[in-house]
Amino acid sequence: MEQLKHFTHEHLLSLVQLQPDHNNEKSDKEDEDEDEYKDKDDIVVEDRYVGKCKMCEEEIFSFHLSYYSCKDCNYSLHKYCAQLPTTQQNHPLHPGHSLTVFKFIRTTYSEWACDICKNPRKMFYNYHCYICKFTMDIICATMSEHKMDHPSHPHQLQRSRSWMISFCYACGNKHSGTFYNCSTCSWFWIHLECALLPAKLLIHQSTNGSFSHSHLLTLSYSFPYIERKAMFFPCCRVCDDGFKYYNWHLGCNKCRYYVHVDCATSTRDAFVSSILMPAGLGKTYKNFKDDDHPNLTRYPFPDESVNLVLMHLFINKGDLLIKGKIDGQLFSHPHPLILLENGSLSLHDPMKKVELLCGGCVRPITSLPFYKCSEHDCGFVLYEWCTRLPSEIQNHYDHPEHPLVLLPKIPGNLLNVFKRQVCNLRSNGFAYGCEECEYYVDIHCAFIPDVITHEAHPNHLLLRCNSSADQSKRFCKACNQYIQLGFHCPTCDFYLHIRCVLLLPRTIKHKYDKHPLSLRYYPVENHSSEYFCEICEDELTRVVLSLQHVFHVYAHCLCPPKTSV
Structure with missing residues (x-):
């Protein structure tokens, strides 16, 4: 019936048809137009909520397909509620007796309970049997619909x-x-x-800034293994947990941004989301004061040549006299070293295939001044701060039993190559060692601070930790490898290897591209092609170094541990 005169309302009610919401997948052209929503601050909600039924007092949604509405006033009824008869015979839930519809039961009690669902009701439409005093609310009466x-x-x-x-x-x-x-x-x-989740959702200011994404996220009803494998088994960008194939999720395939449906629609307080709850890969809120950490080391390094671990030893020492010439034998070198403040010597430049590495810290030398061997044919060079290293370290964090002595060369090693005990990489630079225990660390690992911050997990302090000591299985967020010694955020359970912290600077130069490459932690938005390494041609998984969405290389292909030989 297109129009209905209902006993609960004085006006005629008209039938309104609702379109069933089956079109959850948009066309490619519509996907290309998603960016028009990027400046909106609210969740994009589809037209699922229509109104409220005056009989059962429940919402009318689009999946109900149709409902009755009054054109003169705000009065609506579900179609199945509106078509209920005032009297029913042999109802399946109460056969044998007739049931009559009432707005409420005229008793001395203001509340009553449905005999089917046991829910308490007040001023609510119901079906009542005069013979056995059976009462059933309208919701239970129409449950089959x-x-x-x-x-x-x-x-x-x-x-x-x-x-x-x-x-x-x-x-x-x-x-x-x-x-x-x-x-x-x-x-x-x-x-x-x-x-009732919408097919498209925009995460922005509605989540208190805890996490955001500029593109519309599409609702998917499963995440099969093959798809997850093709996306390198992504984790939720909010809670950092994995996905199950049968659970729903929201995602942006352009940016490989995926979140659980409950994470995306969470309205938790920002403090609770970022401090008390796992912060995952979303935005974190600062949990420390800068004044409490005046010498805090901040990673990653700006570029390959900077060594903040060593430089911070001399920041608060005042003006130090720089000697023009020093004795090379102090560093197991047979010739004197002279300070080079200007000159025509080529600095480290991968594009020109010029490699100039400090013999102490094995970092590229890209600027003056530095010390160079006085002999023309000898290529031994040293950063100025590497000449000021302390001769001994007491109570080292990883080897407190004995003092560690500065060793320009490891005794009995060919080409001075040794395995660094902390990061398990090889080096031929200066080392601090205990010959009694055959324990050696390079000068970077010797001065690892207790507390740092890192751009990959901003605003939270990362504490130095030893996972092997507590027998815990922790994995680095950069390389996904098991951590023995690294940095840990206890609030968010975030871990980084020491070598990933030390070997991955913010920018780097490579001989295959004339532009500097910047360290990226997540896939780039609006990337037009697949992510694969330009060197080994494997697909990228975790840490990505990229340049303008074009040149990509694996971190371990780009930043192998260098030696000065």
Whole structure:
């Protein structure tokens, strides 16, 4: 019936048709137009909520397909509520007696309870039996009509008869309230809130700045293994947990940005999201004061030549006299060393295939001044601060039993190459060592600070930790390898290898490209092609170094440990 005169309202009600929301996938052209939403600050919500039914006092959603509405006033009814007769005979839930509809029961009590769902009601439409005093609310009376055709499932879903607590198949979490389930697939239960999730969602200011993404995220109803493998098994950008193939998620394939549905729609307080809850890969809020850490070392290094670990030893020492000439024998070198403040000597430049590495810290020398061997044919060079290294270290964090002595050369080693005990890499630079225990570390690992910060996990302090000491299995966020000694954020359970911290500067030059390459922590937005290494041609997974979305290389292909030989 297009029009209906209902006993609950004085005006005629008109039937309004709703389109079923099956079109969850947009066309390619529509995907290209997503950027028009990038400046919006709200969640993009589709037209799922229509109004509220005046009989059962529940919402009218688009999946109800149609409803009755009054054109003169704000009065709406579900179609199945509006078509209920005032009297019913042999109702399946109460056969044998007639049931009559009432707005409320005229008793001395202001509240009553439905005999089917046991929910307390007040001033609520119900069906009542005068013979046995049976009372049933309108929701239970129309339960067989509460169905949903959802694009996530091939079968029609039926509403659960009563309020319940259960795990939701969509998000994988426990919910309380109204569920819809499939009578054919008994395992399929979804909570009403998850069923009403929009097909497109924009994360921006609505999440208190805890995390954001400028593109619309598309709702997907599964994440098969093959797709996850093709995307290198991504983790949720909010909580950093993995995905299950059957749980729903929101994602942007352009940027390889994926989040759980409950993480994307979370409205937790920003402090709770970033401090008390795992911060994952989203925005973090500062949990320390700069005044409490005046000498805090900040990573990554600006470029390959900078060594903040060594430089911070001399920052607060005042003006130090720089000698013009020093004895090379102090550093196991047979010739005197002279300070080079200007001259025609070529500095380190990969594009010109010129390699000039400090013999102490094995860092590229890209600027003056530095010390050079006085002999013309000898290529031995030293940074000025490497000539000021202390001769001994007491109570080293990884070898406190004995003092470590500065060793320009490791006794008995061919070409002075040794394995660094802290980062397990090889070097032929200066070392601090204990010959009694055959323990050697390079000068970088010798001065690792207790506390640092890193751009990959900003605003939270990272504490030096030893995972092998507490037998914990921790994995580096950069290379995904097991950590023995590294840095840890106890608030967010975030780990980095010491070698990933030391060997990956913010920018680097490479002989295959004339532009500097910048360190990236996540895929680049609007990237037009696949991510693969320009050197080994493998697909990129974790740490990505990129230049203007064009030149990509693996971090371990670009930054192998250098030697000065």
